[in-house]
Amino acid sequence: MVLVIGTGGAGLRAAIELAEAGMDVLAVGKRPKDDAHTALAAGGINAALATMDPEDSWQQHAADTLKESYLLADPR
Structure with missing residues (x-):
């Protein structure tokens, strides 16, 4: 038995x-x-690449990622 x-x-x-x-x-x-x-991240990679919305940026994607980590992620 393997526990994931x-x-x-x-x-x-x-x-x-x-x-x-x-x-x-x-x-x-x-x-x-x-x-x-x-499930909530559908299209998240598109935001990072600005392929869906030219207003998106990697900076906004990084900020959203940090927010979703409840600020537990290390921004460095």
Whole structure:
């Protein structure tokens, strides 16, 4: 049995790979499935590249990322 802590995109991807390799997997997350950052970040990469809105910038994307981390992320 493998325990995957985190049910965002990376955690679920790891769980899928482990399951396909024949492992029993338990994935545990702290947020409700409708409030996962991966689901809320739809198009986030587009904001960073300004491909969807020319007013977007990498600086705004970085500020949004820090805000979503509840200011726990290290801005450096």
